[in-house]
Amino acid sequence: MSFFTIIVAIIIAEYLISQVLEQLNSKNRNQELPKELQGIYEDEKYRKSQEYGKTNSRFSAVSSLFQLVVVLLMLFLGGFAYIDNIATQLFENKILATLAFFAILYFISEIINIPFSIYSTFVIEEKFGFNKMNVKTFVADTVKSWILTIILGGIIMSIIVWFYYQTTDLFWLYTWAFISVFTIFMTMFYSNLIVPLFNKQTPLEEGELRQAINDFATKVGFKLDNIYVIDGSKRSSKANAYFTGLGHKKRIVLYDTLINDLSINEIVAVLAHEIGHYKHKHTTLGMILSILQTGLMFYILSLFISNPELSTALGADKPTFELALVAFMILFSPISTLLSLFMNIISRKNEYQADGYAAKYGLAAELISALKKLTVNSLSNLTPHAAYVFVYYSHPILYQRIMAIYSITNGELQNTKGGAIRD
Numbered sequence: 001m002s003f004f005t006i007i008v009a010i011i012i013a014e015y016l017i018s019q020v021l022e023q024l025n026s027k028n029r030n031q032e033l034p035k036e037l038q039g040i041y042e043d044e045k046y047r048k049s050q051e052y053g054k055t056n057s058r059f060s061a062v063s064s065l066f067q068l069v070v071v072l073l074m075l076f077l078g079g080f081a082y083i084d085n086i087a088t089q090l091f092e093n094k095i096l097a098t099l100a101f102f103a104i105l106y107f108i109s110e111i112i113n114i115p116f117s118i119y120s121t122f123v124i125e126e127k128f129g130f131n132k133m134n135v136k137t138f139v140a141d142t143v144k145s146w147i148l149t150i151i152l153g154g155i156i157m158s159i160i161v162w163f164y165y166q167t168t169d170l171f172w173l174y175t176w177a178f179i180s181v182f183t184i185f186m187t188m189f190y191s192n193l194i195v196p197l198f199n200k201q202t203p204l205e206e207g208e209l210r211q212a213i214n215d216f217a218t219k220v221g222f223k224l225d226n227i228y229v230i231d232g233s234k235r236s237s238k239a240n241a242y243f244t245g246l247g248h249k250k251r252i253v254l255y256d257t258l259i260n261d262l263s264i265n266e267i268v269a270v271l272a273h274e275i276g277h278y279k280h281k282h283t284t285l286g287m288i289l290s291i292l293q294t295g296l297m298f299y300i301l302s303l304f305i306s307n308p309e310l311s312t313a314l315g316a317d318k319p320t321f322e323l324a325l326v327a328f329m330i331l332f333s334p335i336s337t338l339l340s341l342f343m344n345i346i347s348r349k350n351e352y353q354a355d356g357y358a359a360k361y362g363l364a365a366e367l368i369s370a371l372k373k374l375t376v377n378s379l380s381n382l383t384p385h386a387a388y389v390f391v392y393y394s395h396p397i398l399y400q401r402i403m404a405i406y407s408i409t410n411g412e413l414q415n416t417k418g419g420a421i422r423d
């Protein structure tokens with residue numbers, strides 16, 4: 001079987017699998033709710049959440065079919081080789097030609113994606129009351145992300161190509177070392193370098209909330225100097241909180257929307273969950289796993305990259321690094337899907353542990369009520385299909401999280417449900 005056949009087969013198989021999962025998920029939408037979940041949505045709002053799920057799944061069906069058609073056309077009509085011809089004619093220098101190739105590819109995909117992105121933001125999110133973005137923010141975000149991609153992508157790609165031409169055999173090892181250092185650097189400085197381009201972060205002001213958070217951090221022996229509030233409300237009414245950085249650069253970031261939606265005790269519970277991630281070393285573990293994955297990918301890449309058949313599979317007369325890289329990325333995608341399944345399994349396990357941490361400090365009821373509010377406010381699906389969850393979800397579903405928290409508290413909470421869970 002030729003590489004071309006395998007590439008086309010992979011792309012079609014991935015599309016079909018994703019459509020089957022969407023179908024299964026849709027069928028589950030009208031399932032009856034377990035008693036633990038009844039009443040967390042008002043009836044009207046629950047219908048709205050089902051409608052939101054349906055709208056998004058129709059939208060994703062259209063956009064993924066469109067993408068499939070574009071990629072197949074590119075493959076059958078030799079589009080990748082055509083773009084590569086333009087790039088190699090523009091630049092004699094091999095590094096510049098590779099950069100030009102990926103730049104053209106990137107802008108074509110951006111032009112194709114922007115209408116979908118506009119529809120998703122200004123039609124779907126708008127209709128369901130989530131969108132807070134105006135056209136100006138949307139345009140600014142798009143242009144900023146282009147500039148960022150050109151600068152970062154350009155630097156990374158030039159260094160990878162340079163390593164390839166300098167050190168053919170050990171290319172994967174040098175590239176791996178470089179990407180690992182870059183990953184660690186970005187983890188440390190993400191909040192200082194990238195976030196300010198898109199959002200305003202302000203230290204959480206003194207007051208009742210700050211005091212409650214400090215008290216909890218002191219109680220559990222967590223040194224917390226950096227608590228920031230981010231203006232997520234500039235784009236969406238959905239709420240979130242996250243932990244970022246390493247060592248003394250670590251910080252907890254709360255969305256302003258989270259502060260508006262939750263009570264002080266609920267926010268402390270969410271924070272306890274985030275501290276739980278840190279105490280269980282999930283951030284470090286996640287980084288190590290992603291570095292190992294990168295190493296595996298570059299090693300396998302080094303076995304294939306010099307094979308001229310990768311380029312000819314995309315319609316080239318003369319093999320080039322960039323075409324081989326594109327062909328490789330498609331051939332590698334089943335492996336990367338398996339790796340992401342594995343990462344999701346670990347991530348869901350970590351979420352239970354972080355919930356357990358908050359529960360251990362007596363915040364189980366507050367955490368459950370926070371999770372319920374966050375679920376309702378983002379119109380989340382209460383009954384996704386198990387297969388869909390297994391493949392795509394990095395967090396367990398609400399029901400599973402509630403049941404896991406109940407089991408930690410030995411049912412104490414369940415019995416006092418009426419009083420304890422409502423805030």
Ligand SMILES: [Zn+2]
Nearest residue numbers: 273277351354
């Ligand atoms: Zn978490």
